[in-house]
Amino acid sequence: xxxxxxxxxxxxxxxxxxxxxxxxxxxxxxxxxxxxxxxxxxxxxxxxxxxxxxxxxxxxxxxxxxxxxxxxxxxxxxxxxxxxxxxxxxxxxxxxxxxxxxxxxxxxxxxxxxxxxxxxxxxxxxxxxxxxxxxxxxxxxxxxxxxxxxxxxxxxxxxxxxxxxxxxxxxxxxxxxxxxxxxxxxxxxxxxxxxxxxxxxxxxxxxxxxxxxxxxxxxxxxxxxxxxxxxxxxxxxxxxxxxxxxxxxxxxxxxxxxxxxxxxxxxxxxxxxxxxxxxxxxxxxxxxxxxxxxxxxxxxxxxxxxxxxxxxxxxxxxxxxxxxxxxxxxxxxxxxxxxxxxxxxxxxxxxxxxxxxxxxxxxxxxxxxxxxxxxxxxxxxxxxxxxxxxxxxxxxxxxxxxxxxxxxxxxxxxxxxxxxxxxxxxxxxxxxxxxxxxxxxxxxxxxxxxxxxxxxxxxxxxxxxxxxxxxxxxxxxxxxxxxxxxxxxxxxxxxxxxxxxxxxxxxxxxxxxxxxxxxxxxxxxxxxxxxxxxxxxxxxxxxxxxxxxxxxxxxxxxxxxxxxxxxxxxxxxxxxxxxxxxxxxxxxxxxxxxxxxxxxxxxxxxxxxxxxxxxxxxxxxxxxxxxxxxxxxxxxxxxxxxxxxxxxxxxxxxxxxxxxxxxxxxxxxxxxxxxxxxxxxxxxxxxxxxxxxxxxxxxxxxxxxxxxxxxxxxxxxxxxxx
Ligand code: ADP
Ligand code: ZN
Ligand code: ZN
Numbered sequence: 001x002x003x004x005x006x007x008x009x010x011x012x013x014x015x016x017x018x019x020x021x022x023x024x025x026x027x028x029x030x031x032x033x034x035x036x037x038x039x040x041x042x043x044x045x046x047x048x049x050x051x052x053x054x055x056x057x058x059x060x061x062x063x064x065x066x067x068x069x070x071x072x073x074x075x076x077x078x079x080x081x082x083x084x085x086x087x088x089x090x091x092x093x094x095x096x097x098x099x100x101x102x103x104x105x106x107x108x109x110x111x112x113x114x115x116x117x118x119x120x121x122x123x124x125x126x127x128x129x130x131x132x133x134x135x136x137x138x139x140x141x142x143x144x145x146x147x148x149x150x151x152x153x154x155x156x157x158x159x160x161x162x163x164x165x166x167x168x169x170x171x172x173x174x175x176x177x178x179x180x181x182x183x184x185x186x187x188x189x190x191x192x193x194x195x196x197x198x199x200x201x202x203x204x205x206x207x208x209x210x211x212x213x214x215x216x217x218x219x220x221x222x223x224x225x226x227x228x229x230x231x232x233x234x235x236x237x238x239x240x241x242x243x244x245x246x247x248x249x250x251x252x253x254x255x256x257x258x259x260x261x262x263x264x265x266x267x268x269x270x271x272x273x274x275x276x277x278x279x280x281x282x283x284x285x286x287x288x289x290x291x292x293x294x295x296x297x298x299x300x301x302x303x304x305x306x307x308x309x310x311x312x313x314x315x316x317x318x319x320x321x322x323x324x325x326x327x328x329x330x331x332x333x334x335x336x337x338x339x340x341x342x343x344x345x346x347x348x349x350x351x352x353x354x355x356x357x358x359x360x361x362x363x364x365x366x367x368x369x370x371x372x373x374x375x376x377x378x379x380x381x382x383x384x385x386x387x388x389x390x391x392x393x394x395x396x397x398x399x400x401x402x403x404x405x406x407x408x409x410x411x412x413x414x415x416x417x418x419x420x421x422x423x424x425x426x427x428x429x430x431x432x433x434x435x436x437x438x439x440x441x442x443x444x445x446x447x448x449x450x451x452x453x454x455x456x457x458x459x460x461x462x463x464x465x466x467x468x469x470x471x472x473x474x475x476x477x478x479x480x481x482x483x484x485x486x487x488x489x490x491x492x493x494x495x496x497x498x499x500x501x502x503x504x505x506x507x508x509x510x511x512x513x514x515x516x517x518x519x520x521x522x523x524x525x526x527x528x529x530x531x532x533x534x535x536x537x538x539x540x541x542x543x544x545x546x547x548x549x550x551x552x553x554x555x556x557x558x559x560x561x562x563x564x565x566x567x568x569x570x571x572x573x574x575x576x577x578x579x580x581x582x583x584x585x586x587x588x589x590x591x592x593x594x595x596x597x598x599x600x601x602x603x604x605x606x607x608x609x610x611x612x613x614x615x616x617x618x619x620x621x622x623x624x625x626x627x628x629x630x631x632x633x634x635x636x637x638x639x640x641x642x643x644x645x646x647x648x649x650x651x652x653x654x655x656x657x658x659x660x661x662x663x664x665x666x667x668x669x670x671x672x673x674x675x676x677x678x679x680x681x682x683x684x685x686x687x688x689x690x691x692x693x694x695x696x697x698x699x700x701x702x703x704x705x706x707x708x709x710x711x712x713x714x715x716x717x718x719x720x721x722x
Contacts, residue, residue: 003052004062006043007092008036009104013701015091016043017052019061024048029070029077031103033063042104044072044095071103073284076301079335086334086693088629088700088715089324097324098299102277115263115287116176117164118147123172136160147176185229185259188222195219198366199226205342209333211313211358212346214368215378215604216575220346223368224309225258227344232262232289236306241328243315244269244294245536249514255292267293267300295320295328298335305341308332312536313345313354314568316720325716329354348575348606349568352617355610356624379546379577379584381602383593393489394481394549396589400493406545407497407526411582413545414528415486416535416573420503421445422485423478426453428468430475435465439676447505448484458675481550487529494527502530535573546577548588555595558670559722560622563597567609570601623718627689629696630722631703632669633713634679641680642666644711649682651706652699661686661695670722683722692717 004020018034027045034043040063052059072080072095084094096104119127119141127141136157143153154161167173191199194214202210202223214220228238242251247268255264265279265288282288284301291300295318298308310318310329318328329345336343345354345363358365389396394417406413423446426435435444437455444453446464454461467474478485487501500516507513513533519525520540528534528543554566570588578584590598600609618625631648633641645666652663662685669679686692700715 001050001056003049003059004032004045005047005049006032006034006062007046007095008034008041008043009092009096010036011090011093013090013704015046017049017054017059019059020048023062023065027065027070029072029074030068031066031071033066035060035063042066044092046077046091071099071284073301073303075339076299079331079338080299082334082338083324083326083331085697087324087326087717088696094324098296100277100280101273103280115150115282116147117144117150117153117168117173118176119144120172120174123167123170126170126172127167137163140164144173185225185232185262186257188225188229188258191222191226192219192368194368195223195226198223198368201364201366202227202342202344203230205364207336207340207342208364209336209343209345209357209362210364210366211350211354212344212366212368213348213350213358213606214346215348216572218348218368220311220368221254224311224344224346225255227307228290228309229258231306232259234306235304237283237286237289237291237302237304238307238309239291239293239297239300239302239305239332240309240311241293241295241297241318241332242311243317243536245317245533246312246315247292247294252292255290259290262289263287264290264292265300267291267297269294298328298331305339308336308341308343310343310345312347314347314349314351316565319720325714325719327718330718349571350606350610352564352610352613353624356614359614377578377583378604379574379586381574381586381588381604383598383602384587384589385593386589386591391589392493394486395489395493399547399549399587399589402545402547402585402587403490403494403497403527407494410542411545412520412523412526412528412540412543413547414530414534414540414543414573414576415490416530416546416548417481417483417486417550418531418569419445419480419482419550420484420505420531421454421456421482422448422488423480423482425479426464427477427479428471428473428475429477430473431468431471433468433470437673440674441672442674445482446478448488457671483529483531486549490527490529497526498524500525500528502528502534504531504533507533532569532573535569535576540576542582543576544578544582544584546573546584546586548573548586551588552590552592555592555597560617560620561720561722564613567597567601567606571606574601621685621687626685626687627692628719628722629684629692629715629717630681630719631684631713631715632679632681633666633711634674634677635711636677638668638672638678638680640709640711641678642668644706644708644713645680645682647706648699648703648713651702652682652684652695654695659695660688660691681722 002020004018004023005015006018007015030045031042032045033040080095080098084091130137130141136159139156140153140160153164198212212220212223231238252266265283267276267279280300283291286303291297310332313329320326333343354363357363384396384398386396389398403413425443426446435453437444437460439460440455440457442455442457444455447454451464452461453464468476483501483503487499490499502516523542548570551566554562574586577586588598596612633644635641649663649666654661664683666680666682669681672678684692
């Protein structure tokens with residue numbers, strides 16, 4: 001009897017056996033339909049066998065084979081199997097994470113739409129006779145004379161997609177497919193010596209990982225483009241990963257301009273399910289040359305992969321925070337290794353992990369010194385000492401003075417404060433009451449415009465109380481500043497300035513961020529007030545001043561990564577100041593002007609700051625000098641969560657004293673309550689990755705066997721937030 005061993009999208013670590021006839025090795029990686037419980041489900045065929053542990057009488061049969069060729073090729077299966085093991089996440093659920101939503105379902109696949117179409121002679125004849133009043137038809141016909149890009153054609157009118165599909169079935173159009181177009185990249189600028197050296201070194205490097213270190217504007221993207229041109233020229237595919245917010249139309253356009261004939265796939269969270277499935281299949285068929293995508297694109301099937309680029313490799317958005325908690329950067333490095341392909345990581349402020357790897361010569365470090373455009377200067381960073389200058393609503397008189405000068409010069413300023421809302425705390429002087437969330441151990445943030453208090457962790461909100469609920473005091477005070485309060489204070493202090501606030505609240509509507517960018521470029525705002533949304537992405541040519549307020553809070557945070565993040569954020573936002581012809585300035589309001597972070601910032605000295613952080617991490621044995629995994633549990637009460645973790649800890653404790661894996665005691669999470677559930681966690685740590693992995697492999701399967709009344713748990717390997 002033949003047994004099919006399949007992976008299902010369920011939170012269980014094992015594979016499942018079914019009877020199967022007529023399947024062979026060539027079907028591994030194909031989807032099959034199987035009965036599971038009372039439902040039918042899609043599964044992926046992982047292995048064929050003659051024997052099963054299950055009694056023959058209880059074995060059910062595979063109902064159907066859904067694919068003719070494997071959906072997941074052996075390379076991708078290998079990568080995903082590795083991810084499942086490394087991240088201790090069930091194989092089935094891991095495989096399904098990599099598939100576009102549409103392909104996880106039974107729904108028959110619609111035929112992939114072609115990317116380019118052209119008229120057949122029959123189409124020429126039939127459509128030439130169109131009556132004049134068939135406006136859209138005639139427009140499409142006209143556009144098709146030069147051959148047509150499907151995406152452009154379908155967007156020409158509401159009924160264009162239906163018309164075009166009809167013409168395809170009539171045989172009036174045919175897809176231009178399969179043949180790679182002649183790749184003729186347009187010429188880039190002449191590379192600077194640093195860029196030239198980097199490109200030459202990468203050419204020599206082979207299938208290794210390189211870290212390209214250079215400030216914003218130093219020309220990293222030019223290096224990527226140059227390397228991609230070389231890779232595409234040999235008929236290979238290039239994969240470029242970017243943080244979600246950086247995948248802007250401007251970036252896409254830059255790639256399109258350089259590679260006008262390359263077939264580019266764009267994969268990110270706003271692409272529709274149908275489109276994503278279509279592009280995914282096109283990549284798999286080798287019909288895309290360049291893939292520009294966010295986190296999830298790291299799992300795109302690419303039979304001719306030649307280079308992986310990870311831009312802004314330090315960005316936290318590469319880490320998936322639910323389900324398969326993977327780091328797309330780390331998976332990219334692993335994928336490169338497995339596929340024998342070069343991986344190029346780029347950043348102005350590399351993650352300490354990557355920096356450390358470069359220092360240890362595991363990655364090749366390549367640096368770009370100056371700003372690429374001749375004459376462009378690094379912005380001058382000045383610290384405004386607030387110890388001697390009283391703040392009003394978070395603003396010092398010195399800062400206001402500079403903002404006034406900017407106004408007089410007609411240049412734009414950006415005020416950076418990474419906290420939205422009006423005030424982070426609403427406080428009663430009389431009794432000490434603070435507004436807190438009912439479901440989380442978090443304070444409610446006052447949103448003045450909406451007259452509401454909102455929890456930034458679970459979204460729960462309530463109207464602002466008229467008086468203190470504990471003592472009746474009517475004089476409740478806002479403490480601290482959010483972007484809304486800053487905006488209000490500026491409106492009062494500088495009534496003549498045109499203000500524009502950019503944060504998740506003000507940019508909630510789709511397209512509003514796009515519109516705001518245009519407004520800024522058009523010079524319709526004098527002062528921008530914003531969170532990290534403004535720190536990334538677009539260049540604003542008339543923006544010459546960046547002022548940072550309220551950053552001190554992250555200097556002495558309980559989270560040891562806070563200062564690493566703050567530095568990256570400040571360098572990024574500082575990079576917004578000034579362009580080629582206009583030098584920029586950065587002002588940082590702080591009560592700690594001697595803090596090493598600010599000192600390094602004023603000197604533009606990431607390496608010095610990184611060296612200092614690495615020394616601290618080595619002293620405390622924190623990553624990247626140690627490897628961690630966190631087991632988290634949540635339940636209705638903290639007691640239950642801790643109890644469950646205690647049981648788990650017994651399983652996890654080392655058998656021998658000499659073992660290098662430490663298993664800490666369970667502790668309440670920093671954010672104890674979220675959404676009405678209480679959370680606890682325990683940390684496993686080792687100085688070697690292999691020892692930690694070995695322990696996790698041994699104990700994770702047993703965790704599924706622990707009784708879990710009312711407890712849900714997750715295991716996270718290489719956590720970013722502790
Ligand atoms: P990064 O990716 O490091 O931020 P970019 O590659 O985007 O830097 O370069 C910043 C700007 O400088 C861009 O406008 C780019 O077109 C330009 N640029 C990059 N390299 C050169 C070069 N060698 N000569 C002239 N301009 C360049
Ligand atoms: Zn009170
Ligand atoms: Zn809450």
